[in-house]
Amino acid sequence: MYSTCISCYRPLGTNQIIDAFPIGRRLAFDPAKGRLWVICPRCTRWNLVPIEERWEAVEACERHFRRAPRQIATDNIGLVALPEGLDLIRIGAPARPEFAAWRYGRVFARRHRRLVVAAGLSVAGGTALLLPTLAPQLLVILPAVYLTVTQSRRYKDRLVARLPASDGVVLTVQRKHVGSAHIETGSRNGGWMLHVTHAQGEQHFFGEEAIRPLGHLLAFVNGTGGNRGEVLDAVRAIEEVGNPVAYLExxxxxxxGSTKLEDISPVDRLALEMATQEEVERRAMEDDLAGLEQEWREAEEIAAIADNLLLPASVTSWVRSHRKG
Ligand SMILES: [Zn+2]
Incomplete structure (x- = not known):
């Protein structure tokens, strides 16, 4: 096992995550081809790990990668930064279905559970206090009380999002504005747009620039989350279309025509929120991923040669002596 970069001879660092391969702070792996590289923190050279040290480590990388809560991916390459200080770069098509179901399942199920627990508590509390005196009426009164609270002014003025518009102005969206937020087709350039009413007036967001504000509003509209079945359906819906942006379209x-966000089916709304989140993250990481993808293509060419040509010892020693000269 080596621990210095073959290009700049600096230490590659260590990690405490991959037991089978505790070298490096940034590992790149290709589960399909069984390849593993340590990326030099100093010169960014991809150091190919010898074949006999790879298999267990690649398996461990794949396991940690799939479990990581925040995964960024293009069609060819994925990146996670583990909190322990190890970056994993995965070569190959993204493992979206299991990953997305896992990631969003937790987020949405937590929201869902909170709602169920809250409702359960208020009903149980109310029942315990009032049931002895007015049992049947209770079922009528409780929803009425709930409605009164939700119609109250303070509730309607609650801040939902602050959306930056293209001209630098920040728009304030309150609860009372969410109901009228809608998406429209057949607008400018034949694309789609998001129409938002806010404290200062109205705003249209077109196509790409609508993705971030749409995500903010959906996080609010989807406030009750979803159960596991709904989350899986939503993940599948995005999968069928192929990628998040295509799904939005x-x-x-x-x-x-025109559809209010609140009128979109719960599964479609969940899927839309996932799609907007993924797109926002992908854009933020685009440069990093593009650079990594380029580095990988170069490293892959070398790896292919190293793995496929098992040169006789006489040739390698000849190469070595000439390189020194
Ligand atoms: Zn180096």
Whole structure:
């Protein structure tokens, strides 16, 4: 096992995550081809790990990668930064279905549970106090009380999001504005747009620039989350279309004309929120991923040669002596 970079001879560092391979702070792996590289923190050279040290380590990398809560991916390459200080770069098509179901399952199920527990507590509390005196009426009164609270002014003025518009102005969106937020098709350039009413007036967001504000609003509209079945359906819906942006367009065109966010089906709304989140993250990491992808293509060429040509010892020693000269 080596611990210095073959290009700059600096230490590659260590990690405490991959037991089978505790070298490096940034590991790149290709589960399909069984390749593993340590990326030099100093010169960014991809150091190919010898074949006999790879298999267990690649398996461990894949396991940690799939379990990581925040995964960023293009069609060819994925990146996670583990909190312990190890970056994993995965070569190959993203493992979205299991990953997304896991990631969003936790987020949405937590929201869902909170709602169920809250409702359960208020009903149980109310029942314990009032049931002895007015049992049947209770079922009528409780929803009425709830409605009164939700209609109250303070509730309606609650801040939902602050959305930066293209001209630098920050728009304040309150609860009372969410109901009228809608997506429209057949607008400028034949694309889709998001229409938002806010404290200062109204705003249209077109196509790409609508993704971030749409995500903010959906996080609020989807406030009750979803159960595991709904989350899986939502993940599948994005999978069928292929990628998050295409999915946004599909939903927009499916609801031809004008559709309020609150009128979109719960599964479609969950899927839309996931799609917007993934797209926002992908954009933030785009440069990093593009650089990594380029580095990988170069490293892959070398790896292919190293793995496929098992040169006789006489040739390698000849190469070595000439390199020194
Ligand atoms: Zn180096």
């Amino acid at each position: 599909t939903i927009a065109t499916r609801h031809e």
